[in-house]
Amino acid sequence: MHIDIHSHVIPSRIVAAIAAEPARFQARIEGEGAARKVIHDQGYVYPLFAEFHQAEAKLDAMDRKGITISVISPAPPMFYYWADADLALQVAHLVNDGVADMVAAKPDRLRGMATVPMQHPDAAVAELERVVMEHRFKAVEIGTSIEGAQLAEERFRPLLKRASELGVFVFAHPYYVGAKAGLENYYLTNLIGNPLDTTVMLANLMFSGRLDELPGLKLVLAHGGGFAPYQIGRLVHGHKVRSEAHGITKSSPRDLLGRIYFDSLVFEPQALRYLIDLVGADHICVGTDAPFDMADNNPQGTIAAVPGLTAKERQCVCCGTALKLLGEGSGKI
Template sequence: MRIDIHSHVIPDRFITALKKTPADFLARLETHGEHAKVIHDQGYVYPLFAEFRDPQAKLESMDRKGIDISVISPAPPMFYYWADIELALRVAGLVNDGVADMVAAHPARLRGMATIPMQHPDAAIAEMERVVREYGFKAVEIGTSIEGAQLSEGRFRPILRRAQELGIFVFAHPYYVGAKAGLEAYYLTNLIGNPLDTTVMVANLMYSGVLDELPDLKICLAHGGGFVPYQIGRLAHGHKVRDETRADSATSPRQLLRRFYFDSLVFEPQALRYLIDLVGSDRVCIGTDAPFDMGDEEPAKAISAIPGITQHEHDDVCCRTALTLLAEGQSGF
């Protein structure tokens, strides 16, 4: 069995509301023949692929890639972290209820992941509790930063603590926020900027003491953890020799690395081999980033190409790690 932990949707509930009153959402839908795209005032522009909104199209894509189960999460433009509390809660409700609709249509093959309005912590906690209570969601997707604010900041701690108490996991996903010097050309805002944002988030979580304070919090990192696995030695060395890095945590980043889970989306078999050797196969799971063009169209091939992969490692990456995150046993399938 193969479980994809990183698969995006934009549910019809949101699209219907956007069509009706685009000004309310500071975004619009443009259609040219059979092709539609969503344009956000914040700067996002992306094609509205059928797989984003149609559960059957999602299943057809999964079948093509050899995926048995997908944990579907809102596309990052659905975060709306800049919005006031009324709009932020409206978008989160539309999106999360829409995700639940898709899961209800195919409960054997889809699992839901919610978005929450992080910029309004009390509202974020309330929405997180609602989706767990009403839909049994086992995960929330959170940006690696919140309009530039770091997840390690004290105001976000109650949200992370409540996620730990609820036993759900956090899927940390970067998203484009503002200009990044030197990354303007060649799509580097994504190619380098996204893994960089993940790296900055992880370093702040490690050094700030958040992971010490919340020992049972489960965090899964998109895109193989960004640059963290490759630079963990530098982070650990800095913790040893620099007083600044020990101000809030006495725990070495090397010890904290296995507090994270990682998806497989690195596009290089040798890099996946290194990641498994570094953190263990029980911390790595499939991620496709479907249906974006930076996704993996052949995840089964990517796993099989890992040099020297054992059957145990293969089964961990394909399903056992994801089952651990979802707190589900194979008997449930």
Template sequence: MTSPTVDVHAHILIPEIEALVAGLPGLAEARELDARRNGPAALAVSGPMVGERVPRLTDTAVRLAAMDKQGVDIQLISPSPSHYHYWADENTADKVYRTANEMTAAHCAAAPGRLYGLGLAPLQHPGQAVHALDHALERGLLGVEISSHAPGRELSDPAYEPFWSRAEETGAVVFLHPFGCTLDERLDRWYLSNTVGQPAENAVALSHLIFSGVLDRYPGLKLIAAHGGGYLPTHIGRSDHAWSARTDAGAGCAQPPSSYLKRIHFDSLVHDPRVLSSLIDVAGADRVLLGSDFPFDMGTEDPVGALRAARLSTTDFDAVRGGNAVALLRLARPQRGGTP
């Protein structure tokens, strides 16, 4: 039986989260930082772009119709990264992740077998991360989405060890999706905040997980990196060289950095068939999953077509299109039949 087509990078917008943080101390400062990082020209485009896509981000019927048009059988839905709100205090963070988990679960429940979801974990409060993960799993979600860092903390921070341990123990998915780039105003024009910033943040976050030994300690972790892992997979040779040439670079992980790419899953959203082919070469066809960033403008309206452009073998094409996700997420085939 042909595997369903599975998109692991799709989002939901949750107005209830923005309502509960409205007017709280810290929100205005966070938005000012976001505005400086993106620049006025980007904000002028992003606002109307998101507004036009609200129905696809909130209405299950509209989402399913768009999926049918794309030839996508199943989506793994994660909250818009704009909902992270890592500036929030513990009480607010608790409300944010609970709302995110509950609303995402409700959205997916409207289309069982076709929609699966991820919740949120507040990285700014490491002690809450395990509770947030458990809360998500209890509501039928498959794991949680996190950013590339929290204020003052990298993903290599020892405070996150209980979170990684719990994620491995439960078989939960952790979807690494950056939001914002700490290069700040250097990227405040031409949408460099996204085109350069997101791949850079992916590379930094994954490097912290690799070089610190997190992936040695939790080899069963189900980690999916958005945007094809950013710059790291195509420049992993430099990391390998540092690991072998310098004692400081090689002190934290047991194997060359490139070997850990085969322990990470990556989405296919790289916007270049040559880069996608390179990603598959270094990580393995069994480690790449179809991703579209539905429905944002930096995604693709035709994820299967973008995958086909890489001219993979039939076996690899089918694996990336859906077979790998079915195995990783332990999915059943949805009621909708047929794939492109």
């Protein structure tokens, strides 16, 4: 069994809404059939693959990759963190109910992950409670930052706390918010910017004491945790020698890192081997990032290429950790 916790959708409900009111949603749908694409007023464009909005197409793609179950999450452009309360909540409802539609169509193969309007904290908590009650979702996807604001800020604590109380795991995923200095060319906004945003988010959560306050939070990081696992020694050293870093939390970043979960999307077998050795296979899940072009289209091959992978480690990465997060099993063989 292979369970993919990083698989994106743009459900039909939100596609239809954008097509009907492009001005309201600040995006439009162009083209026909397989040539359809989404064009956002903010400047980014991507193909509207059938896999984004058709459950059957998602399953066809999963079958090609050997994926048994996918936890489907909204594509990051659907976060709409820039929107006012009315629009943000409308988008969240359309997307989440659309995810639920896809799950209902293929309940044995799909699980749902919600989005919430993070810039409006009270509405975000209410929407999280709604999707857990109505759709039985076990996961929520949030951006690694919210229009430049760090997740460690006090205003986001109620959402994180409520997710912890509800047993919902939080999947933190970066999203495009404009090129930073030095990242304007060569698609570096994604290649470096995305893992950098994840790293900055985690460091802020660590040093601010937010993770100390939320011991039950199940936080899953996309793209193998960005750069954080591979520079954890620097964070640990800084925490020891710099008052700025240990002024609030007394917990070592190394100990806090052991509480975090990660997907496998690092594209380098030796890097995945290191991550397994660092945090344990029971904190790592398969992640593909389907159907974007930065996806891992051969996740079984990725896992098979990890040096010295034991049967127990393979079981954890392929399905055990994900089952534990979803509350569908202990995660053990």
